Amino acid sequence: MDLEDYISAERLKVYIDVLKLKPDEALGAYNWNKALTSAMQPLMHCLEVTLRNAIDHAVRHNPPPGAAGLWRTDANWIFDLPRYMGDKAYIRQGKRYQMDRQGNILHRQGKPVYAKTAWEEDCVRKVSKRIKDAGKALTNERVISGLDFGFWTNFLAPEYDEPRQRTLLWPHLTADVFSGAPVGTPRYVIERKFGGIRELRNRLAHHEAIWKFQYADPTTGKPDYSRPVYGLNPSLHLLQRAYDDMLEALMWLSRDRYAAFLTEGHHLRFKTLCTLEGLNCFTGREHIQEALNVRHSREMKLLLRSLRQRRTIKLTDKGQTVAIIGPDFIRT
DSSP, X not given: OOGGGTSOHHHHHHHHHTSXXXXXXXXXXXXXXXXXXXXXXXXXXXXXXXXXXXHHHHHHHSOOGGGTTTSOOSTXXXXXXXXXXXXXXXXXXXXXXXXXXXSOBOEETTEEOBSOOOHHHHHHHHHHHHHHHTTOOOOHHHHHHHSOHHHHHHTTSGGGBOTTTOOSSBTTTHHHHTTTSOTTOOHHHHHHHHHHHHHHHHHHHTTOOTTOOEEEOTTTXXXXXXXXXXXXXXXXXXXXXXXXXXXXXXXXXXXXXXXXHHHTXXXXXXXXHSSHHHHHHHHOGGGOOOOOOOTTOHHHHHHHHHHHTTOOEEEEETTEEEEEEOSOSOOO
């Protein structure tokens, strides 16, 4: 089978129609997109882990005062808050429990049988089943780490905002979870920011062209998928802005995590690839301006030979390490 049998023509055509590249550049641009999405994963991973840990820590160490008697706020809160949301949604409607013919609540193993459950309950139940099916002990830590980004961003919805009795998460925990956000940042602003990041994460997970954006529908404010943004420069600009928005979200959660992420240089590969020169590394290497002739350099020849042998090399200057280069480099 040819390569085109594995990559549909439609998937490659978007690089020609939207980015306005030449047909012979489409496959290289497709590979560039894979490198670009890979470079975004460290920040997405850091953001997801920091969000769930921040919520978990805040609930256990500064529980909403109104939650007492309604849902547990100890280490097992992840099981009980979804249960409370299901009760809150369906008991008043009379839809929560399964009934027998006499109108009595059915029980199984001493517990009431639910007729209706909240989405959050279903998520926790599925993760719990997956853990037990794998032969592992069911713990709150395993459930928390097994719940996806969509679950955690759902906690930012207005259903979890209860300012009067402070029975739920917000606004009581806003300053704890988002300690780096500007003072007074309202929940809906945080929800909107993380909602956009969730959409970007879903695109990453489905291997879409991550640089592709749409103009917003003037009525709903949501992306209008019939109106894509055309051109390379606008697409790169929007993707860079989306990445910077993720960095800001990380800073809102933890200024320490944000500073450590930048100090380790985890953002640099994305910043390098999300440029015209980054694209040229895959589609038009003759357009890269800076060049170094290694023909007469013994050290450079040794470096290239080592890299081709998939070895990792430490570069030093006067005994000081200046860089570590591994097999992951762009080949000709």
